[in-house]
Amino acid sequence: MKISSKEFLTVSNLLSLLRLLLAIPLWLLFDNYFTDSSVKYWLFALCLFAAVTDILDGYLARKFNQVTEAGKIIDPIADKVAMAVVVIRLAMYNELPLYYLLMIIIRDMLIFLGGIYVTSKIGKVLPSNILGKATVLIVGIVLLLTLLQIEKSSFLYTSLFYFSIFMIIISFLAYVYRAVEYLKRKTIV
Structure with a gap:
């Protein structure tokens, strides 16, 4: 698979x-997470900005017919790296x-490595699916609530936290199922 400039x-x-x-x-701001109260709001703003750019890049790619193989690679990597930074630092x-950090990191690494394998076999990058995007959204909300230091024992936080764990597991299983199906057919529809 060759990607042009x-x-x-x-x-x-x-x-x-x-x-x-x-x-x-994001990584550097966390150095002052407990010493400067404004840092939490800067982190929140940067995470919100990242979420807006994620929505906007997909919208623009579809609107202007610029969905590219490069974009199918860059977009999920950017999502995974930004989310990993926030999850790692919050866990630190x-x-x-720790188990939440491990679930996210292991899921993303397995999806990334599986994606490389599938791409090598069928010659194209598997596009993201709605379940994966929904998982990123739910985990993102949990991270934003954590940054704002919402009470972790509250019904809202607890519900979203455990729902995000459910989504992490279900979306991973869905990625595995879809990858196996594409490998069986060796094409992308």
Whole structure:
């Protein structure tokens, strides 16, 4: 699979690259998570900005018929890296349990490695699906609520937290099922 520079340089792909680069200030801002109360709001704002760019890049790619193989690679990597930074740092400060961090990281690594394998076999990148996007949304909401230090014993937080765990598991199983189906057919519809 060859990706041309013209395919790479679309507005939607540049938004994904911007989201990928946001991982750096996100990581650095966490250094002052407990010493500067405004940091939590900056982190919240950057995470919200990342979510908006994620929605916008997909919308623009479809609207202007610029869905590219490069974009199918960059977009999920940017999502996974930005989310991993936030989850790792929150877990480092005991704001999230270690098992939650491991579930997210292991799921994303297995999907990434599985995606490489499937791409090598069928010659195209599997596009994201709605279940995966919904999982990212729910986990993102949990992370935003955690950043805002919403009471973890509240019904809202607890419900979303456990629902996100359910979605992490279900979306992973759905990715595995879909990958197996594509490998059986060796084509993407």
